[in-house]
Amino acid sequence: MSKGLIKRSENYSQWYNELVVKADLAENSAVRGCMVIKPYGYAIWEKMQAQLDKMFKDTGHMNAYFPLFIPKSFFNKEASHVDGFAKECAVVTHYRLRTTENNEIEVDPNAKLEEELIVRPTSETIIWNTYKNWIQSYRDLPILVNQWANVVRWEMRTRLFLRTAEFLWQEGHTAHATKEEAIEETKQMINVYAEFAENWMAMPVKIGTKTDSERFAGAVDTYTIEALMQDGKALQSGTSHFLGQNFAKAFDVKFLTKENKEEYVWASSWGVSTRLMGALIMSHSDDLGLVLPPKLAPFQVVFVPIFKNDDQLNAISERIDPIIKALKSRGITVQFDKRDSQRPGFKFAEYELKGYPVRVAVGPRDLESGQYEVARRDTLEKSFVAESEIVEYIENLLGEMQTAIFNKAKIRREETTSKVDTYDEFKKILEEKPGFILAHWDGTAETEERIKNETKATIRCIPIDSEKEEGKCMVTGKPSKRRVIFAKAY
């Protein structure tokens, strides 16, 4: 651990980049645009995965696995999908290397694939090509499948977690007998994402639908959860798509209804990715480092003994070990940092940087007084807590912190959400107090495009909870039925 982070107020973007690396979350690899997710970062991702996976299974889904590669021709089958996805991607053209006379390695020109393979940027095509064989009658429906996988999109400008060439995600792909059921599934899953974001990541989100231009390539409707980062920029954190019969038609997937009629199957797909790691980091962290909601912290509590020799350490351990045991029996994850190679001050800074929610410092004098210093990471407040009460205290504190971190993020979001009625005011707010901006829009792609070009702000979503409100588009003055949410976005 070297010196501290740059301050958010000085350079938010640099602060993020430094934090990701210094907190041991991820780093750039030798392969352009691909990241290495380090053990501590991956442990957070595993916590996310475990909870999401549970929520998917609780809503009736099962996991499966589909190929990494997609034949090039598959992308041609769904017209709008190809434009959205088949452009910037990794293309496998050969299947063998050979050694040259100079003992170097080269691609064997004799091992060229007849049809190039695309490393999946998303799996709708290969999955619907597979579903074709799984679905004959209404009895085979619904299919409720999820996949945890890596995907590749050849991004030119990458940032750790936020935009990388390879990333990890889950993609749900469901097949239904009716339109209504597919829409219900689409909505159910965006709600699962919202619940996860708010109750686990402690990150408030707005649920809404995307405009035509921001919609997933191949979808009829895209639902999104949008979060607001500390710099006032929005981050799309999860999407759920109602695909209509588009992919069923592209891959000729029909089924026999109860009434013995042939119909195309209805579909949804939905996904969240390691991008959530970026959202988590930027939602709560501060100038000292990571702030993690306790539910997603790999270790929720760390004990730092303050000692000068082995005798002191042993005396501390003797008193601390039963406390650790009691905490663990309540399902709380604990570390006890006995390293003598680092001083306590160094350790304190390290655990602040890594976002351990609760830190307990115990020295020889504390053993006498029977009171230990408990520091909470979110507010940095310290309390002295009696040994007899500390287990209960920490358990309650973790719950309290989970709520406090959410509330803080929610208040921040509300403070940086503005209602705006003129385009001038809109631009001014974007400059002076960026955040979500609720404004009227005439519903055309032209106006949306114009605003984007002139201000870099985009329509994040048409919120599902928005009230009907007659108004006039802030740009064209044309009539509008409800406000939409604008923001600059990651």
Place this chain on the structure above:
Amino acid sequence: MSKGLIKRSENYSQWYNELVVKADLAENSAVRGCMVIKPYGYAIWEKMQAQLDKMFKDTGHMNAYFPLFIPKSFFNKEASHVDGFAKECAVVTHYRLRTTENNEIEVDPNAKLEEELIVRPTSETIIWNTYKNWIQSYRDLPILVNQWANVVRWEMRTRLFLRTAEFLWQEGHTAHATKEEAIEETKQMINVYAEFAENWMAMPVKIGTKTDSERFAGAVDTYTIEALMQDGKALQSGTSHFLGQNFAKAFDVKFLTKENKEEYVWASSWGVSTRLMGALIMSHSDDLGLVLPPKLAPFQVVFVPIFKNDDQLNAISERIDPIIKALKSRGITVQFDKRDSQRPGFKFAEYELKGYPVRVAVGPRDLESGQYEVARRDTLEKSFVAESEIVEYIENLLGEMQTAIFNKAKIRREETTSKVDTYDEFKKILEEKPGFILAHWDGTAETEERIKNETKATIRCIPIDSEKEEGKCMVTGKPSKRRVIFAKAY
């Protein structure tokens, strides 16, 4: 579900292929050599993953994630590694597609990568290139990291689970300050694999080391667990490699010792893959379908109600629901198949095919007698069990089956393990009673090669538990110190 499987005795290989597909475990995809792992098959893999992951974490490892792609030049750095791995692999040469005038998709010739990327066949090179930056001093060691990932090896002849172009696996990659510690880790992990194979997969294995010719490319020593399938062919089920300082030297990874001396780091790597699914299937299953050890069955118990109308089904449910609840509270996974679209006989066959360990049939008359028919999948035995005892009975039965399935496989292995002293006898046994053959070998690659060419049998391992026994090589008559295990292998 169509008609039954072909018999093992008629065509073992076809039986396996049919079983994998009909039991809904996996199927071939549209991409040559790549499989789709179906939800039921994937649920078994998830059970394997969960237990292995727990065992890795219990032995101090953490998970991380490294890039899918490896720069071509990395394979040149470890001389023997390149021959073993960089040949048959998927090569990414371009990063963009474009649409032609005829609205077709083609690879954009302007988007050629400067250096080709290889889809990882294994990750030693990219990981050791990363570790270089993680390791400066002995304080940074050991690194105990595992990765769950997909890998690609361009196999020409593929079979579901056993040999596919893409497969799922885990790969542990550890770095140590001393040779002894790295060897200890290598052995620890092969023992973890053996414990998993025997106690979870109910599959007895032989632990041993590989000969020079069968060793992992880049390893100093390869430990293996070898299982014996029902057709008498061996299946290598997991390997753990002591890599010496080979990769540290190739990627220049040095550390400062406590004594402030610079030294190369010592390494191990170890892995198991979805190949274990093939091993599991072939170890226990029969002509009716899959036989699963209860610890790895996605659903351990299925209740099949026998009913003619909703009233009967409701009456059955009323009595069965509390039993299901009681079973679940003991951590037992249960399904209750209320479908009225299929007859009980059809369902029985389906659950036998899919290897549900315990099936309980309940009809209206059983409600009166208060006794239910409990069928166990491994022996197909049925018992009538009183309602009041059924929860306890099933819990015990599942434990008993786990042991019985292991014992059956172990007896079969012992019955097909032979000690042989002449080459003629060796060939005869291979024809008539294939299995493990313990024989003396002179320790040379030439003799090993000759035996392989003449009989297709290979040395599976030099077993670690073999007793020292002076003897003569069955082929050359040269002296040998111990018997090694031969078999034909998958």
